[in-house]
Amino acid sequence: MKRKKIAILGSTGSIGVNTLHVLRDMKEEYEVTALTAHSNAALLLEQAQEFRPAFLGLSGENADRETLRENAPRGTRLAFGREALLEACSQADMIVLAVVGIAGLPAFEYCLRNRIAVAFATKEALVCGGRLARDLMDVTGTPVYPIDSELSAIFQCLRGNEMREVRQILLTASGGPFRRASLEEIQSATVEQALKHPNWSMGAKITIDCATMINKGLEVMETRWLFDIPAEKITVVVHPESIVHSMVEFSDHAIMAQLGSPDMKIPIAYALSYPRRLENDVQPLDIFAAGSLHFERPNFEKFPCLGLAYEAIKSDNYLQMVLNSANEVAVEAFLHKQIGFMDIARLIEQAMHHFGSLPIASFSDIYAADGEIRAYCCGLLPKA
Incomplete structure (x- = not known):
């Protein structure tokens, strides 16, 4: 059986590292053909030694290019700067897009135009691509599989159902480190406090986004464009346990929810292997140990960034x-x-x-x- 060629853009970040963990158990089906990082040449080289991709790239302007040139496995193609992301995509059957920020949009556009399947974790690419990206997805029919746990949950709940039957999307949020903090405490919050997420281990930028709750605002936008659903049908629900990853309410008022341990390897594996579900080494959810689950409305006074996101998505x-x-x-x-x-x-x-x-x-x-x-x-x- 011919192995599917996978390129991971952002392989040294949290999503990239977890993706490689998943792929360790899937080597008979998948070949890692390209890895890119923004600046972490040392970890990129460690990954290259294990997975032996044909291509390595560093996209950051100030990345340590000499370290990569001097230590890359013999015969490995190298590229640097923004073009490294596009070259990494060029020989792949599927890419895992885990680049932080709008920097991932050119690669997303390239994949859509060339009908290269995308396992998608860079929400900012859809936020900024907006209507143009949605129209390109429709025209090309390129498969796009969400990796964010909440978007993956929505994707799974919608499977086998008609979009026209959707009454609303219930997009869950942990509430971040300041869910129980007073407005006065939030106003004086330090960097160190904002980086202490209660449930997830992520990079600094997305962790701060979770603390301000703008990450959930970006996911509202991502949900709007990925599923082509009006923003007024997307409701944020604070769920501190992070057990219910999101829900969909249908026209008959039935609600479907996807539950699981707060582990990114679950949605990553599902995106890579869709429509199959493969066994993994994730700690299974013990529903009895989980105990009570709580759901709250977000506090827009304490988290004004979420309100700004809803304001921004009102029109195209x-x-x-x-x-x-x-x-x-x-x-x-x-x-x-x-x-x-x-x-x-x-x-x-x-x-x-x-x-x-x-x-x-x-x-x-x-x-x-x-x-x-x-x-x-x-x-x-x-x-x-």
Whole structure:
């Protein structure tokens, strides 16, 4: 049997590492043909020694390229910069897109145009791609399988059902580290406190996004475009146990939910092997030990970023792209302690008011606008 060729874009991040863990048990069916990282050359080389891909790439501008050149296995093709992501896709049957931020959009566009299946974890690519990406998915019919646990849950609940029967999507959120904190405590939150997620182990950027709950706002947008469902049918539900990964309510008021241990290897394996379900080494959910499950409405006063996300997705005018680009600048500034925690929302709101909407007619317009938005937001940051 011919093995399916897999390229992992972002192999050194949390999703990439978990994907390789899953693939260790699937070597007879899948061949890792390409791995890319943003800057972690050391871990990329460790992965290359084990999986022996034909191609390695470093996409970050300041990545340690010499270390990769000097230590890569003999005969391995190397590439650097943004083009490394596209070259990694070129020889694959399926890619795992786990690149942080809008940087993953060119690879997503490339795969859609070339009908290369995508296991999708870079929500910002759909947030920024918006209507253009959705239309391209429809025209090409390229398979896109969600990896985010919540989006995977929705995908699984919808299987075998008609979209026209959907009354609403119930998108679950853990509530992050500040769910029980007072507004005053959140206003003075430190970087260290914001990075302590109660349920998941993730990279710094997405962990901060969970703390502000803008990650759930981005998932509302991702859900809107991936499933082509109106935003008003998507409801965020705070569920601190992270056992129910999301739910779908149908026209007859029946609700289907997908439950499981909070382990990313489950949705990753499902995306790679769809429509099959393969055995894995994930700790099974003990429903009796799980005990009570709780569901709450989100607090928009404590988490204004979530409200801004709903405002941005009201129309197809690409205001969601302004929110995303501004958030990436704001989170980076917060991690470097240039601004406070609640300043993230203030900067995003200021950018949304400044730009209003964007005249986007092509993917090139998206990339140009992203640079303009980032430049504006950087100008709002305190001077060193």
